[in-house]
Amino acid sequence: MFINWLLAPLQYEFMQRGMIAAVLVGIVCAVVGTYVVLRGMAFFGDALAHTILPGIAIGYLITGGARDTLFWWALGTAVVAALGIGAISKQAEIKEDTAIGIIFAGMFALGIALISTVRSYAVDLSHFLFGDVLGVSVQSLWLIIIFGAIVLLTIAAFYKEFLTLSFDPILAATLRLPVNLLNNLLLCLIAVTVAVSLQTVGVALMVAMLVTPAATASLLTQRLPTMMAFSAFFAALSGVIGLYLSYYLSIASGAAIVLTATAFFLLTFLWKRMKSV
Amino acid sequence: MYPHRNHQKDKPILDVRDVSVRYNGRVALESITFHLHVGERIAVVGPNGAGKSTLFKVVSGVLQPNDGEVTISGSQPTVHSCIAYIPQRSQVDWNFPVNVADVVMMGRSAKLGPLNWPKKQDWDFVNHALKTVEIDNLSKRQISQLSGGQQQRMFIARALAQEAELMLMDEPLTGLDTPAQEGLLNLLDTLRGQKVTVMVATHDLEQAAKHFDRIMLLNKKIVAFGNPENVLHSDNLLSAYGGRFRTVEGREGLLALDDSCCDEGEHDHVH
Numbered sequence: 001m002f003i004n005w006l007l008a009p010l011q012y013e014f015m016q017r018g019m020i021a022a023v024l025v026g027i028v029c030a031v032v033g034t035y036v037v038l039r040g041m042a043f044f045g046d047a048l049a050h051t052i053l054p055g056i057a058i059g060y061l062i063t064g065g066a067r068d069t070l071f072w073w074a075l076g077t078a079v080v081a082a083l084g085i086g087a088i089s090k091q092a093e094i095k096e097d098t099a100i101g102i103i104f105a106g107m108f109a110l111g112i113a114l115i116s117t118v119r120s121y122a123v124d125l126s127h128f129l130f131g132d133v134l135g136v137s138v139q140s141l142w143l144i145i146i147f148g149a150i151v152l153l154t155i156a157a158f159y160k161e162f163l164t165l166s167f168d169p170i171l172a173a174t175l176r177l178p179v180n181l182l183n184n185l186l187l188c189l190i191a192v193t194v195a196v197s198l199q200t201v202g203v204a205l206m207v208a209m210l211v212t213p214a215a216t217a218s219l220l221t222q223r224l225p226t227m228m229a230f231s232a233f234f235a236a237l238s239g240v241i242g243l244y245l246s247y248y249l250s251i252a253s254g255a256a257i258v259l260t261a262t263a264f265f266l267l268t269f270l271w272k273r274m275k276s277v
Numbered sequence: 278m279y280p281h282r283n284h285q286k287d288k289p290i291l292d293v294r295d296v297s298v299r300y301n302g303r304v305a306l307e308s309i310t311f312h313l314h315v316g317e318r319i320a321v322v323g324p325n326g327a328g329k330s331t332l333f334k335v336v337s338g339v340l341q342p343n344d345g346e347v348t349i350s351g352s353q354p355t356v357h358s359c360i361a362y363i364p365q366r367s368q369v370d371w372n373f374p375v376n377v378a379d380v381v382m383m384g385r386s387a388k389l390g391p392l393n394w395p396k397k398q399d400w401d402f403v404n405h406a407l408k409t410v411e412i413d414n415l416s417k418r419q420i421s422q423l424s425g426g427q428q429q430r431m432f433i434a435r436a437l438a439q440e441a442e443l444m445l446m447d448e449p450l451t452g453l454d455t456p457a458q459e460g461l462l463n464l465l466d467t468l469r470g471q472k473v474t475v476m477v478a479t480h481d482l483e484q485a486a487k488h489f490d491r492i493m494l495l496n497k498k499i500v501a502f503g504n505p506e507n508v509l510h511s512d513n514l515l516s517a518y519g520g521r522f523r524t525v526e527g528r529e530g531l532l533a534l535d536d537s538c539c540d541e542g543e544h545d546h547v548h
Binding site for chain 1: 334337338339355356357358360361362364369370373374375376379380382383384386387389391392394395419435439
């Protein structure tokens, strides 16, 4: 029976928690990701996710691998890294993407080096890199709920400011909106999103959650609010389908979620192509 | 609330004093001094790289000059939200997921203040602005589906929704066909009654002469500034455009060949 097939994995509490985490993280990533896509910040998002690895590594070494405190290490590093990258990209001597590339690869290497000092590092490193959504604890779930809600409420509260700034920065400046503050606020929101998503998809696949559902939505709509809604829908659905695939095919959960999101994008892309021919 | 300073009625709407701008040591504007009165319309004419966009950015307070001072009705630009900068169409992301009404509503962002959502009064402003520029039937249309002239009208509507008193338009005529250009210029004429001061950067000398009170001939410095008949002399034009400009004595008067335009092919301008 199909219904049994659907319910079977949910008899495990870790699957229930994982399912809730995947859906929530998907929604938060998708909404923030709308701005990442519209403002062409995909590379920034990818770099930011990788840059937090040394922060996680230090937390991991200090606490001896306690998972629940790692969120705070990830959050702190992500905010510092986001504002740091934001500041670096304003200087003119080196091109922005080159500067980001140097820092992100260097920090990522530092993170791997730190984690490799621990004997059993291979398993833990793979969790940081690719996520461990089935290992989400009740406490981690609450952190995802609280910080995810903060991100979504901030996006809603400053909706018109972020919209104006993203579409026409000069208009935002001549309206005397606090442009620098808003830019840094958006960087911080992306940073919080990265920290929230860490356990679900891991640093290496994070950019897919930020970019892929939003890109899929952008093919289907021409209004920002609907783009956010579609993006959240595709991300949440990818989380659920991905976890079922992971359960029944025994594949890594983070990879399964990202592959599902990618499949949605490809199908939408092809469908649109066929329609326009 | 976002900053907003009341205007001193006895001061010019725009007063630019001895303004110079340098980018990495290269001079973009040098010792610019002029002032505008409420309701004037000015055409800013000059070759590419003459500093037209830079001048607009300084006037709108987006760019700080290296020397000199700009005041808007007695206070610095950065405390005013009444300056509308209408970008060149080529600098806009037309695939951005917004419709015409969304863009015009952006002009209300400052007046709304933080954490407020548009109220009926703001939608009235938007609808009225769209009616004024005669595109109220297009308010739900995605912006990439507008013609060039309609795109410019949308930005004028946004400036009206912003309650702009100084409108800076960066080459609004470039790339428009002649009927669209005429329509836009006629619209600017009808806006005269609203006491909006307008500065338009343009390559088109003929349109500038026909529709504007004064013409500023700019090439890093102000070459000439005044009534069209006083400004558009071959000496002035040669000095503004240099080697890139040739004047030819034609059957209908002075024919000015502008070699500097690059966007939509070469124009010939007859005077």
